[in-house]
Amino acid sequence: MRGRTFVIAAAVSIAALGLAGCSQSEPTAAAQKSYQGKPDTRPWDSPQWGGDQAKWERAIQTRTMNQNEYTRTQ
Numbered sequence: 001m002r003g004r005t006f007v008i009a010a011a012v013s014i015a016a017l018g019l020a021g022c023s024q025s026e027p028t029a030a031a032q033k034s035y036q037g038k039p040d041t042r043p044w045d046s047p048q049w050g051g052d053q054a055k056w057e058r059a060i061q062t063r064t065m066n067q068n069e070y071t072r073t074q
Helices: 004-019 053-066 069-073
Strands: none
Touching: none
């Protein structure tokens, strides 16, 4: 009898903990704030590229091709 009571109490405890873990909490005010930092800039807007997107894309393509081992061995 005593063992059966323990098993029932353990099962009820496990069920209660399982249901508590599945509950959804309300979002806090801190999680709803928007980003207050510096805005992102495009990579080609740096002084190195002078705002020329095509020049930046060509440089990236050249860099990619130079990192390709198959292309380098040809």
